[in-house]
Amino acid sequence: MSTKAKISATQDGQSVIEERSRRVPRKARFDVSPYMFILPFVIFCLALLLYPVVYSLTLSFRQATVDTFVSGNMPFNGFTQYQAAVADPVFWRAVVNTVLFAFFSILFQFSIGFLLALFFQANFPLKNFCLALLLIPWVSPVLTAANIFKGLFNEIGPVNQISHLIGLGPFPWLADPAYAFPATIVANIWIGFPFNFILLYAGMRSIPAEVYEAAKIDGARFWKRVAHITLPMLKPVSVAVLTLGTIYTVKVFDLVFIMTGGGPANGTQLLSTYAYQVGFSLLNFGEAAAIATLMVLLVLLLNLVQLLLQRK
């Protein structure tokens, strides 16, 4: 193509001008090729992402229960579903649980991840092997972790066996709300610490060594360097980790669904499990959709609070 154009250009000047004048408007015209690359993606997004989101939102303003769902006519009834949702004490229990679940999960995930990341700044043989191993709780299915912790916290399971050895317990781990809730948090910390670890690890590695060297010469001790160099320089990464952590933790469903099903007595009920229960056990899709919308608002609110705290 390009060689041909060159040949014609050497033959006479006229065709060069023609070539150019044809080319200029072609470039100015609407370029379809970017849209060819994104077309399947756009279709998928419209049909399977945007449409469900809009559907869920409109559903929350409709009476969508077993009867109306079967008849196919789901009448709009304004904020009725939202009113029903917030009138139920279980909803508020789920809100409080979700916030506490997120707070304690993130607190410990972040702390464990931070300490591990600090530890792994050293270079030692088999480091990458250990790093890969520590990722396993995070990449393996939540179902696996949930099954494991359901076993570990069994009345006569390993946790109680160990606490018996040191003269404590047995504790009614999954049978009593006061114990079941922390048990689910422990399981979630275990699932989530690798994610915090790996991001903080990468973040710490990107801090230039010279900064530390300078501090070392100034005689700053290790923990002082951590507090005055690592933590402040890690802030952008920490913010990302905490934001993502909040988003992921509020979404947790499988873990609690399998370990406790939200029980006993709604003691571990999260908004995610509650919405699923309202939708698929009580078959009240409208109210479930309303709870889902409120969940999204909660995520936004939590991230906003976090943002304000981080500003300080």
Place this chain on the structure above:
Amino acid sequence: MTLFANLPRWWITVAALVVSAILLSPFYWVLVGSFMTPAELFGGQMSLWPKHFAFQNWSVAVSRLWPHIQNSLLVSAVASVGTLLITAPAAYGLVWRKPRGRRTMMAFMLMTQMLPAIVFVIPLFIVFTKINLVNTLGGLILADMTFTIPFAVIMLSAYVKDLPYELVEAALVDGAGQLRAFLMIVLPMTLPGLITVGVFSFLIPWGDLIFALSLITEASLQPLTLELYKAFGQYGVDWGFLLPGSVLTAIPAVLFVIGASRFIVAGVTRGAIK
């Protein structure tokens, strides 16, 4: 900067292995427990090693789960390939071809990451019921892809952004078409990203429970996770089935992590921070 600059390096390795062993001890329990009879597993005394290996746990679990493993393999493989086919060109198109509305699209992708699964589960259940996609593996694949597509586009965009675009431009000047430039230059150069995204787009459907739970009631079509979930019966938990099944469910993740840890570590950090 390290805490143990003066220690012999192998000592640190030992310390790291001990820490890893403690953190991964729940896996030890499920692995060893999968060879124990329920009586030994929860028999008052803690046993760290099976007295008699109960291999029948495994043979029963494998034969019961095998058809469902096949379902899961099919769903995860198709979802993974489908995700790559859709998102690899899209990432290139969005980042370098700059179509109108790309910022809105990326913002929407980030927003979907915030949405709880239930936002998709209920509409897809209702819509799929209407168009007969409930109780089909195709329906489950599409549903699973609502998780993988946004994540894949976000992650691949980060990789494509890092690409030296001059190479693509050079190819275009040499007369290669957009498609050719994409296939011959962009794809090979983003291979680590494609591998990472492909792996995660396999693992996410593989571990999915909520879509399977709401969309697949036909027993023969149920994926591994759903069959395993049946171990929680009305009359208690079938531990002899649950534990080997849990190990089986974790195998692809473990294999992938060990095999591709280099890519995964780089990929995770890239996608999340940028």
